[in-house]
Amino acid sequence: MGLRTLGTALLAIGTLVGGSLIGATVSSAAARTAPPKPQLECPYYFVCGQAANGSSFAYKDCNFEFKLPNLIGSGPLVNNQTAGTVARFYDKNHRLLFTSRAYDARTVNWTPVWYVRAC
Known part of the structure; x- marks a missing residue:
């Protein structure tokens, strides 16, 4: 060569x-x-969510369970409460579906979720 x-x-x-x-x-x-975190404006002390159909919520009161608006489809969940505060999410029969410990930001399927206890 x-x-x-x-x-x-x-x-x-x-x-x-x-x-x-x-x-x-x-x-x-x-x-x-890392995958992008869900984007949703959620003030400090609040737990917030928004479904694909545009329905959304933002709650901070710890004294009772809130009935959520008609949430259909997946969308962001942001738990921007004080560190360690746990929000609980329930189905239409008030059975616990999942929890969210602050700070938390993720995407969830909102369709089966009917109620939230913010903390």
């Missing part, structure tokens, strides 16, 4: 390896990126 052919072969190998490393770096960086 002549010097010219060897140089061309080395250049081609370097390009392939370099391109692979660049692609691997971008791919691994993208894999480490």
